[in-house]
Amino acid sequence: MAEYDAIILGAGAAGLFCAGLAGQRGRRVLLVDHADAAGKKILISGGGRCNFTNTGTAPDRFLSASPHFAKSALARYSPADFIALVEAYGIAWHEKTLGQLFCDGSARQIVAMLLDECAKGGVEIALGQPIAAVDHADGRFRVTVGARTVSAPALVIATGGPSIPKLGATGFAYDCARRFGLKVAEPRPALVPLVLTGDDLLFRELAGVAAEVVAHHGKAAFREAALFTHRGLSGPAILQISSYWRPGAEIAIDFLPDAAPGWLKQAKRAQPRATLAKTLALPGRLAEALADRLALPGELANLPDAKLAASEAALSRWRFHPSGSEGFAKAEVTVGGISTADLSSQTMAARRVPGLYAIGECVDVTGWLGGYNFQWAWASAAACAAAL
Known part of the structure; x- marks a missing residue:
């Protein structure tokens, strides 16, 4: 039986980075x-x-049952640390918007960099190898990989969540965690388009129309683009709010976030013969749909101020009732996962199972859209690798 210092399950962002760092610390690692x-x-x-990090990374931009859990790892491995690694490899990058950093070239450069880091650490990588069994006895983990069994005193779960199953994503991490007595917070799709039905069906006819809005749900609010699709709502603002939304709840959209109070009555005074649709600073098809739904035809001069005030209020908090999301198939990440209550925030180690660790997306820490989830992958991997 081949023996290692650590076996890491999952060759995604967190697993690759953790393996490379641990290998370079002199550990014999199997990935x-x-x-x-x-x-x-x-x-x-x-x-x-590859939106590989976000310069605005802060713990309050992550969802978790334990809001403070991510603080330690994020503080000890920052976006600047990963940027330094990227630059050491000569990978050119740029900031697109809102602190989001992308490769100038290709995401393949990031994968190649991580594989090179693994090579520097002498990491053995076994790809295309199904994991048939995972056991623990006498202080060692035994993993059946393909046709062979390997063992190590440390096992790292880094197989992610079930989002984007076409890439091979599964709930393996949760099954493995439960096997060792770790709790799992309910996994659900995040950063995912929402589906409209019923009274909201009208808006699906606007497929392809986009506008900058503020999307609200509870205390969460995001100002970015919303996109109408043939199934419902998408775009950055919607993907962001979807992580907070729960089935059966509503979301609210401010279609005119820059409009001052009383703007519609002022428009009536300035352009009395204009219609509501012509007054809205929105794409034409969207403006017409909103005006139709508000049932305010004709010129502004003929509309009572009270109705204009009510329309203003509606446009600033337009309520949608999504019937669901497009599910894990279209979700960029997963909310929920291995409970942070069962892990050390310092090392990502399971509190009651010596030698067991969990990192990356499979943990109940989920970032906003825009590179935050990659930064969590790097930071949690670094915290774990330092403890192996």
Whole structure:
């Protein structure tokens, strides 16, 4: 039986980074994945250019049952640390918007960098190898990988969540965690388009129309683009709010976030013969749909101020009732996962199972859209690797 210092399950962002760092610390590491290639999710991220971090990273931009859990790892491995690594490899990058950093070239550069880091650490990588069994006895973990069994005193779960199953994503991490007595917070799709039905069906006819809005749900609010699709709502503002939304709840959209109070009555005074649709600073089809739904035809001069005030209020908090989301198939990440209550925030180690660790997306820490989830992958991997 081949023996290692650590076995890492999952060759995604967190697993690759952890393996490379641990290997360079002198640990003998085996990195295993059932996929035939490493970093598949990295390759499709950021439109193929990998939004590898966000300079605005802060703990309050992550969702978790324990809001403070991510603080330690994020503080000890920052965006600047990963940027330094990227630059050491000569990978050119740029800031797109809102602190989001992308490769100038291709996401393949990030995967190649991580594989090179693994090579520097002498990491053994076994791809296309299904994990048939995971056991623990006498202080060692035994993993059946393909046709062989390997063992190590440390096992790292880094197989991610079930989002984007076409890339091979599964709930394996949760099954493995439960096997060792770790709790799992309910996994659900996050950063995912929402589906409209019923009274909101009208808006699906606007497929392809986009506008800058503020999306609200509870205390969460995001100002970015919203996009109408043939199934409902998408775009950055909607993807962001979807992480907070729960089935059965509503979301609210401010279609005119820059409009001052009383703007519609002022428009009536300035352009009495204009219609509501012509007054709205929105794409034409969207403006017409909103005006139709508000049932305010004709010129502004003929509309009572009270109705204009009510329309203003409606446009600033337009309520949608999504019937669901497009599910894990279209979700960029997963909310929920291995409970942070069962892990050390310092090392990512399981509190009651010596030698067991969990990192990356499989943990109940989920970032906003825009590179935050990659930064969590790097930071949690670094915290774990330092403890191996």
